[in-house]
Amino acid sequence: MQPLLSGALILAATPIGSSTDASESLRSVLAEADLIAAEDTRRFVTLTRRLGIEPQGRVVSYFEGNEASRTAELVDAVAAGQRVVLATDAGMPSVSDPGYRAVVACIDAGLRVTAVPGPSAVLTALAVSGLPVDRFCFEGFLPRKSGERSRRLQEMATEPRTMVFFEAPHRLEAFLRDAAAQLGDDRRAAVCRELTKPYEEIRRGGLAELADWAADGVRGEVTVVVSGADLAPTSVEDALGMVRQRVAEGAKLSAAVGEIAKLTGANRKELYAAALADKEAR
Numbered sequence: 188m189q190p191l192l193s194g195a196l197i198l199a200a201t202p203i204g205s206s207t208d209a210s211e212s213l214r215s216v217l218a219e220a221d222l223i224a225a226e227d228t229r230r231f232v233t234l235t236r237r238l239g240i241e242p243q244g245r246v247v248s249y250f251e252g253n254e255a256s257r258t259a260e261l262v263d264a265v266a267a268g269q270r271v272v273l274a275t276d277a278g279m280p281s282v283s284d285p286g287y288r289a290v291v292a293c294i295d296a297g298l299r300v301t302a303v304p305g306p307s308a309v310l311t312a313l314a315v316s317g318l319p320v321d322r323f324c325f326e327g328f329l330p331r332k333s334g335e336r337s338r339r340l341q342e343m344a345t346e347p348r349t350m351v352f353f354e355a356p357h358r359l360e361a362f363l364r365d366a367a368a369q370l371g372d373d374r375r376a377a378v379c380r381e382l383t384k385p386y387e388e389i390r391r392g393g394l395a396e397l398a399d400w401a402a403d404g405v406r407g408e409v410t411v412v413v414s415g416a417d418l419a420p421t422s423v424e425d426a427l428g429m430v431r432q433r434v435a436e437g438a439k440l441s442a443a444v445g446e447i448a449k450l451t452g453a454n455r456k457e458l459y460a461a462a463l464a465d466k467e468a469r
Contacts, residue, residue, distance in 0.1 A: 188411065192270060192299060192301065193269070193270055194265055194266070194267075194268040194269070194270075194298065194299060195265060195270060195271070195298070195299035195300070195301055195303075196261065196265050196271050196273060196289060196290065196293045196298065196299070196300045197216055197220070197270065197272045197273070197302065197303065198273050198279065198280045198281065198286060198290070198300070198301070198302040198303065198311075198315065199213055199216055199217065199272050199274040199280070199299055199302070199303045200213075200278060200279040200280070200302070200303060200305050200310070201213070201234060201274055201275065201276065201277055201278070202277065203277045203278050206234055206237040206238055208458045209234075209238055209285050209327040210303070210304065210305075212303050212304050213238075213303050214238055214240050216303050217238070217240060217242055217272060217273055217274065217392065218240045218241070218242055218243065219243065219244075219270065220243075220244040220270050220271065220272040221243075221244045221245075221264070221269035221270045221271065222244050222247065222261070222264050222269050222270070222271045222272070223242055223244050223245070223246045223247070223271075223272045223274060224245070224247055224248075224249035224257070224261055224271065224272070224274070224289070225246055225248060225249060225272075225274050225275075226248075226249060226250050226272045226274070226276045226280075226285055227248070227250065227262065227276050228246055228247075228248050230276050231274060232246075232330070244270070244272075245248060245391075246367075246415065247260075247290075248287075249261070249273065249285055250285055251285060253347050254261050254285050254288050254289075255288060256418060258288045258289050258292050259292070261273070261289050261292075261293075261340060262289070262292045262293055262296055262298065263430065265293055265296075265298045265299070266296060266298060269370050271445040273286050273289055274393045277313070278316075279302075279305070279310045279313075279314050280314060281286065281313075281314045281320055282310055282313060282314055283320075284321050285316070285323070287319075287320060290314065290315065290317055291317050294317040294391065299381065300389070301315060301387060301389075302314055302315055302382070302383060303383070304382075304383040305383075308353070308379070308382055309325055309351050309406070309410070311379075311382050311383065311410075312351060312377070312379040312382060312410040312411075312412050313349065313351060313412060315377075315379065315382075315389055316349075316377035316379065316391070316412040317377065317391060317411055318349050318376075318377060318413075318414045319349050319414065319415070321348060322347070322348040322349065322415075323348050323349040323350070323351060324346065324348045324349075324350055324351070324370040324465075325350075325351045326339075326350055326351065326352050327342070327352065327353055328352070328353050328354065328355075329342055329352060329362065331358065333361060333365055336361075336362065336365050337365045337368065337369055340365055340366055340368075340369035340370060341369045343351075343370070344369055344370055345371075345450055345451075346415055346416060347415040347416055348415045349412060349413070349414055349415050350412070350413045350414075350415065351405075351410065351411070351412050351413075352410070352411040352412075352413070353409070353410060353411075354409050354410075354411055355388070355409070356380075356404075356405045356406050356407060356408075356409055359378070359401045359405050359411075360398055360401040360402050360405075362398050362411070363376075363378075363395075363398035363401055364398045364412075365396055366394045366398075366411075366413065366462060367372060367393075367394035367398055370416075371394070372393055372394060372395035372396075373393040373394070373395070374393060374394050374413060374414060375391070375392070375393065375413075376391070376392070376393070376394050376397055376411060376412060376413040376414065377389060377391045377408060377411070377412045378390045378391075378397055378410075378411050379409070379410045379411070379412065380405060380406075380407050380408070380409050381407040381408060381436075382408070382410065384407070386407065394413070421451035421452060421453050422453070423454065423457050423458050423461050424455055424461075425451075425453075426447050426448070426451045426453035426458050427458065427461050427462060427465060429447045429451070430443045430444055430447050430458065430462050431465070433446060433447065438466075440462055440463075440466065442458070443462075444458050444459045444462050
């Protein structure tokens with residue numbers, strides 16, 4: 188890992204099993220941090236003892252009960268140039284664990300957010316992206332040909348979960364252009380390049396804006412995180428037309444109603460009742 192950064196929030200994933208699984212990078216980060224925000228300070232002390240390290244920085248609690256009130260303190264410390272490490276009991280901070288508020292607050296303040304190296308670019312990119320991580324899906328590499336890639340992206344236009352993609356650097360601009368065309372120019376995204384390496388770079392913005400940036404050429408391993416669709420509930424009347432189309436294509440009425448209700452956010456019971464009435468009227 189690159190030397191411990193000053194003025195940065197560093198997400199430190201801790202072992203989900205034995206403490207002997209901890210990497211040397213994790214040991215160094217915990218030992219050298221100026222401030223450590225731990226989900227459970229007692230468990231954190233136990234972990235450091237097992238790792239044979241003695242943190243030089245101050246340790247404070249950071250859990251669901253005080254996350255909202257303590258986030259400002261962490262942001263202020265990063266802004267003052269301190270090395271602030273966020274560690275949860277086991278696993279990656281912010282992914283179903285405390286940390287998301289601190290990540291977003293630091294990003295909004297224009298401060299650096301990074302992570303201790305780990306085996307998964309997916310979780311690391313999610314954690315540092317600043318996008319919602321409570322629900323997500325992994326799509327990997329999409330087809331290389333633009334037409335096939337666009338069709339796949341079109342299928343995901345209404346996906347409500349945050350999406351994670353891998354892409355080759357020489358195809359990044361084309362991917363982002365196709366994504367902007369299918370998902371919207373302003374759909375929020377983060378391009379994470381060379382994660383946890385010396386030349387790490389994380390660019391956040393709308394898809395069209397990121398495509399313009401990528402036009403100059405990008406190097407290294409790339410992970411792209413894209414926010415899910417912000418779906419406003421569709422009226423039953425509008426959703427009914429979509430149900431008719433699915434039924435005309437051969438779907439059973441109940442299955443069509445379930446699919447469209449999930450897709451649009453329309454009330455399923457109301458939609459089913461309307462679909463039955465529509466069927467009887469025909």
